Amino acid sequence: MQDLKPLYDAVLTGDAKTAKTTTEQALAAGVEPLQLVQEFMMPAMAEVGRRFEANEYFVPELLLSARAMKAALELIRPLLVASGTEPVGRVALGTVKGDLHDIGKNLVGAMLEGGGYEVIDLGVNVPPEQFVAAVKEKKANIVAMSALLTTTMPAMKTTIEALQQAGVRQQVKVLVGGAPISQRYAEEIGADGYSESAAGAVAAARKVCA
Ligand code: B12
Structure with missing residues (x-):
């Protein structure tokens, strides 16, 4: 090779x-x-x-x-990215508010697309309201958040709370990831799934939607 x-x-x-x-x-x-x-x-x-x-x-x-x-x-x-197949789900993906890291998020997006999901990429520094709007207006059934800074991790919790307040928490599954995130943290903030890798994100999406 x-x-x-x-x-x-x-x-x-x-x-x-x-x-x-x-x-x-x-x-x-x-x-x-x-x-x-x-x-x-x-x-x-x-x-x-x-x-x-x-x-x-x-x-x-x-x-x-x-x-x-x-x-x-x-x-x-x-x-x-897979081509031509019906999406198996629609994911609103973004790096949380205050955080500009997007390499991992982009990789996760590409893997999810490859896994047959339609990905609405909200970009970086995404405020909770924007995730909520994507669920309401674009009918996303998965919210996937990325955070790379310990200081921006709490924005994941705030976003989950915003989904709750907007009355849409029940209609979406929430996935979280990023270097400082752990399974334990995901459970603590009430997320539905976590993965430490982009490849694992697809498996996590499948698991939470099963
Ligand atoms: C590149 C980088 C930057 C670039 C980002 C460019 C870009 N476009 O993304 C720039 C220069 C902008 C940057 C800035 C800063 N950075 Co920076 N950065 C990094 C670095 C070196 C690599 C991050 C990366 O891209 N990794 C590669 C990707 C592929 O890995 P990943 O993001 O972890 O994603 C994988 C998994 O976590 C998972 N995943 C990720 N997201 C999701 C989401 C879901 C839903 C799922 C399921 C999975 C998943 O899948 C991915 C692929 O396997 C890290 C160090 C590190 N080792 O992580 C520091 C690091 C994250 N940065 C750090 C810091 C401190 C900063 C700054 C504050 C520096 C400064 N003084 O200004 C700023 C903050 C800017 C901001 N507001 O966001 C610290 C954070 C420390 C902490 N504990 O919070 C780190 C850890 C460096 C360090 N060791 O100190 N940074």
């Missing part, structure tokens, strides 16, 4: 151009898209996080790495 360490290095060093060309070459050579994400891109992002924590990387490096990851993901995303 082709040496894919350059993809890992490109994400780690924030080299979007190389991330894109290596991904293109790997896909052309028949490497599984998910393998690129799980074995090279995500470990590189994890190392970026470690360096940030160790004060070896700062916000500009994070941004460059995020941009490189996005460039590669743009090529991979369409390949994860």
Whole structure:
């Protein structure tokens, strides 16, 4: 198999151009898209996080790495998405209020689409009212929230409360995820499902809707 360490290095060093060309070459050579994400891109992002924590990387490096990851993901995303089938459910997906991290959310969205769900991507920094509106107006039957900051985790609870207050909590299932989230936290705030990975998000969606 082709040496894919350059993809890992490109994400780690924030080299979007190389991330894109290596991904293109790997896909052309028949490497599984998910393998690129799980074995090279995500470990590189994890190392970026470690360096940030160790004060070896700062916000500009994070941004460059995020941009490189996005460039590669743009090529991979369409390949994860299934085509032509009736959606098995409609998901309102967003990163909660105050939080701008969207790499994980985008991956979750692509996997859910690949799993046959219609995804309404509300973007980042999504206030509770916007999730409520998506349920009411777009008839989403799953609300999927992502949070990457310990300071924005409580916005998940606030959103669940807003769904309750709007009288729509019973008609939706709520999924939560993101690096600081755990099964225990999901249960604590009254979410219906949790997964630590994008692949697991599809299984979680199926489970809560079963
Ligand atoms: C890239 C990055 C950024 C980029 C984000 C770019 C972008 N477009 O997303 C930028 C530079 C903007 C950024 C900014 C900040 N960041 Co930042 N960032 C990261 C970093 C390095 C990687 C995150 C990432 O993309 N991971 C890769 C993806 C694929 O993983 P993931 O998001 O966890 O998603 C997976 C799962 O969690 C799950 N999942 C995710 N969402 C969902 C949802 C559902 C429903 C389900 C089921 C599953 C699921 O599936 C995904 C795929 O498997 C992390 C470190 C880390 N290791 O996580 C820090 C990190 C999250 N950031 C951190 C911080 C502190 C910040 C800033 C406050 C820095 C600052 N001083 O300004 C700001 C906050 C800005 C804001 N208001 O949001 C801290 C958070 C600490 C904490 N405990 O809260 C971290 C942990 C770094 C650290 N170790 O200190 N950041």
